[in-house]
Amino acid sequence: MLINWNSINDGLRPEAEEPVLIAKEPTEDLINDCRVGSLIMHKDSGEVGWFVGNECDVITLSSRTYWAYINEKALSIPDTDDEKMLSNCLKEYMLKLQYFEKKFQKLSECMMTSGKGTYPLDYFIAGILNRSLSLIYGFDTLLRSSNFIGALHLVRPYLDNYLRLSASWLVENPHDFAKDVWEGSTIRNIRDRDGKKMTDAYLKKKATAEFSWIENVYNETSGFVHFSNKHIMNATTLSSEKERTLRTFIGKIDNNVSYQSKIEAVIGMIEISNFKFNIK
Incomplete structure (x- = not known):
């Protein structure tokens, strides 16, 4: 279980x-x-x-x-090079990530059936959760297909989901905010209760004040969204330090991606999933 x-x-x-x-x-x-x-x-x-x-x-x-x-507690990367142990850990963590589908569906049920009706913010959050499940499914599918680069592209928009959700608690009236977004307003042009425009950089700063590691995850995953040295390093690696030779790989599947890197990515997705139950 x-x-x-x-x-x-x-x-x-x-x-x-x-x-x-x-x-x-x-x-x-x-x-x-x-x-x-x-x-x-x-x-x-x-x-x-x-x-x-x-x-x-x-x-x-x-x-x-x-x-x-509801949240997953204290996940970490095993301190071992045993591939069987690392493989089992990766499978276990991926199942935990998949299980957020049921958790989000339960959260949605509670949200839609509580109170005396539904409000704009309910539909805003429903959109967030629906996008969340699509991104989790895409991440899981790509990682299982040995497409680590493709999977990592989805961590950044998944974090973006949390940042957009957190914006609804920074404004004076969350329901008016949700209604404006529904009608097409761009969040980066909407101001919070302090009169600040809620740009990506601003939302990242506010979130990082509470969870310090968000900035690093944001910056690192942005490096996969935009072409960067990460893509070069994934394709070309040191073949022999002694002979000072390089090996370049061109293909659609993973090139020497460690279990540790995959586990770290899954933990990141789980931690971001946890945040969706911690908005205040």
Whole structure:
């Protein structure tokens, strides 16, 4: 099972107010068997429950005793050169990335069925999530097809998705912002609540202030979107340092791409996916 379920009965509880998946028993059917909730405690009585809706809906912990983090936690590249271990790690992480399809669909369901109707921001986020799933699918397909360069091209627009989503929380009125974008306004020409135009550079700066590694991912992946030394280095490598010779490869599939590089790219996609549940 890809989801690591925890049990309230074992004394395990998530951090207060962090969105988690909750269920009556461990399951992989997120759409039909799960709800999204967060642990809350009543200030006066001390009673604890699951907050599950915009209308102050709270259910007891005993009604859904199993919970699981929506975000993936603490992923890293194994410190080994064992290709079998690295290959297994890559497969595991790619499955985790694929599973965001179900998570995003569950998020969309909660978004569209909560409250007293739908709003422009709901449709804006729906567009973000739909594009996210298309990019994840494209990334996964290309990586499995030994097209690492093609797959890396998609990390940058995937990060762009997060930056555009974060813009909706920087403006004075998110619903007006979403409506303007729907009607064709370009986000880089829209100003945030501080009067700043939300250009790519500005959104990157704001996001980097909270997540320092975003700038590096942005800059590195931009190097694959635009022709750069990365494409030259992928085609031409040092064949023999002793003989000072180079080897040039021209083809449509990967040329000596390490498992570590592939795993790093997948982790990047997963981390960006995590951000979509952390917008505030």
